[in-house]
Amino acid sequence: MGKTALITGVTGQDGSYLAELLLSKGYTVHGIVRRSSTFNTERIDHIYQDPQEQNRSFVLHHADLTDGIALVSLLRDLRPDEIYNLGAQSHVRVSFDAPLYTGDVTGLSALRLLESVRASGIEARVYQASSSEMFGAAPPPQNEHTPFHPRSPYGCAKVFAYWATVNYREAYGMYAVNGILFNHESPRRGETFVTRKITRAIARIKAGLQDRLYLGNLDAVRDWGYAPEYVDAMWRMLQRDEPEDYVVATGEAATVRQFLEVAFEHAGLDWTEHVRYDPKYERPSEVDALIGDASKARDLLDWKAQVKVAELARIMVDADIRQVADQLSGATIRIDR
Structure with missing residues (x-):
C-alpha cells in the first residue's frame, strides 16, 4: 500500500x-x-x-x-x-x-x-x-x-x-x-519575486506590452536553483x-544584475535600455550574499543541483514568452514546467 x-x-x-x-x-x-x-x-x-x-x-x-x-x-x-x-x-x-x-x-x-x-x-x-x-x-x-x-x-x-x-x-x-x-x-514562481518579475517583464517587453522594468538592489548575491x-x-x-x-543549494553565486544580463540576452534584448532603479524595492536591511554549501545533502541524500543560474534564467524566459503569447492568442493557460 x-x-x-x-x-x-x-x-x-x-x-x-x-x-x-x-x-x-x-x-x-x-x-x-x-x-x-x-x-x-x-x-x-x-x-x-x-x-x-x-x-x-x-x-x-x-x-x-x-x-x-x-x-x-x-x-x-x-x-x-x-x-x-x-x-x-x-x-x-x-x-x-x-x-x-x-x-x-x-x-x-x-x-x-x-x-x-x-x-x-x-x-x-x-x-x-x-x-x-x-x-x-x-x-x-x-x-x-x-x-x-x-x-x-x-x-x-x-x-x-x-x-x-x-x-x-x-x-x-x-x-x-x-x-x-x-x-x-521556476516558471511557477510568484510574479512579485525578482527572478520571475524579470522574466515576466522580458516576455511583455518582447510582446510590446511594456517598456520599463523597475528594480531595487542589483548587487545582491544569491544562490539560485x-x-x-x-x-x-x-x-x-x-x-x-x-x-x-x-x-x-547549488553553490553557485550570481548577482541580480548577472541574472538580468543572462535573461535579457537570451531574449535578444539589452537590459540597460529597459531596467530602471526604484528605491521602493530596497529592503530596510539588506542581505548581501547567500551562497550555500550543500555538501551534506550530496553525501547523505545523494542529491546535487543540476540546473544552475544561466540555464534557470533561460527556462524561465522561454516559459514566460510562451505564456504571454498564449494569453495574447486567447489560449488556455497552464503554468509551465
Missing part, C-alpha cells in the same frame, strides 16, 4: 511540484488550502484535470495553519505518513510591511503544526521548509553549522520555526527535519533512517 502525504502550501510553487513528485511515486496526496473568496489553484489545476492524476488520489482540504484544533482533527482523520510544511508568507520584502502577520503565519504556525502532530498521536515524519534568509548577514558560504543572523521579519520567523522543529525532535523524539533551501525558482530539483531533496530528507537538517 502506498504512502500518504499532507502538504501545506500546496498551491504554491514548491507545493505544486512536490505534489507532482509524490503522485509519481504512488503516494496519496492531501493538500491544505485556505478558505477565501477566491480559489487560487492555478498551479495544481492540471492535476485535477488529468484523469490519471485523479486516479492516484489528490485531495484538497480547507484548513488554516492558524487553527490548531482544526489541524489536530485533520491529522487524526488522514493519519499521513509524511507532512511537508510549505505554507508561509514567503515574500521577504512584504514581511517588512506585515511583520506580525509574517511572524504568525511563517513562525507560529510551524509550531502549531508540530504541536498538532504531537497532540494527534500520529507517527508522521515532518518536513519544515526553512530558508537561507535565516543566515542573513552571516558570511558565505553558509552550511548547517553557520550561525543564523536574519535581516528581515521573514528570516526571524523562519529561525523560530527552525528551532521549534529541532526542539520537538529532541523533546518528543519526533521525526522532524529542516530543509534549509536557498533561492529556488531550480524548484523541481529542490522538492526532490525535501522528499529524500524524509526517507533517511535518522532525522537531520540539510542545506539545499
Whole structure:
C-alpha cells in the first residue's frame, strides 16, 4: 500500500511540484488550502484535470495553519505518513510591511503544526521548509553549522520555526527535519519575486506590452536553483533512517544584475535600455550574499543541483514568452514546467 502525504502550501510553487513528485511515486496526496473568496489553484489545476492524476488520489482540504484544533482533527482523520510544511508568507520584502502577520503565519504556525502532530498521536515524519534568509548577514558560504543572523521579519520567523522543529525532535523524539533551501525558482514562481518579475517583464517587453522594468538592489548575491530539483531533496530528507537538517543549494553565486544580463540576452534584448532603479524595492536591511554549501545533502541524500543560474534564467524566459503569447492568442493557460 502506498504512502500518504499532507502538504501545506500546496498551491504554491514548491507545493505544486512536490505534489507532482509524490503522485509519481504512488503516494496519496492531501493538500491544505485556505478558505477565501477566491480559489487560487492555478498551479495544481492540471492535476485535477488529468484523469490519471485523479486516479492516484489528490485531495484538497480547507484548513488554516492558524487553527490548531482544526489541524489536530485533520491529522487524526488522514493519519499521513509524511507532512511537508510549505505554507508561509514567503515574500521577504512584504514581511517588512506585515511583520506580525509574517511572524504568525511563517513562525507560529510551524509550531502549531508540530504541536498538532504531537497532540494527534500520529507517527508522521515532518518536513519544515526553512530558508537561507535565516543566515542573513552571516558570511558565505553558509552550511548547517553557520550561525543564523536574519535581516528581515521573514528570516526571524523562519529561525523560530527552525528551532521549534529541532526542539520537538529532541523533546518528543519526533521525526522532524529542516530543509534549509536557498533561492529556488521556476516558471511557477510568484510574479512579485525578482527572478520571475524579470522574466515576466522580458516576455511583455518582447510582446510590446511594456517598456520599463523597475528594480531595487542589483548587487545582491544569491544562490539560485531550480524548484523541481529542490522538492526532490525535501522528499529524500524524509526517507533517511535518522532525522537531520540539510542545506539545499547549488553553490553557485550570481548577482541580480548577472541574472538580468543572462535573461535579457537570451531574449535578444539589452537590459540597460529597459531596467530602471526604484528605491521602493530596497529592503530596510539588506542581505548581501547567500551562497550555500550543500555538501551534506550530496553525501547523505545523494542529491546535487543540476540546473544552475544561466540555464534557470533561460527556462524561465522561454516559459514566460510562451505564456504571454498564449494569453495574447486567447489560449488556455497552464503554468509551465
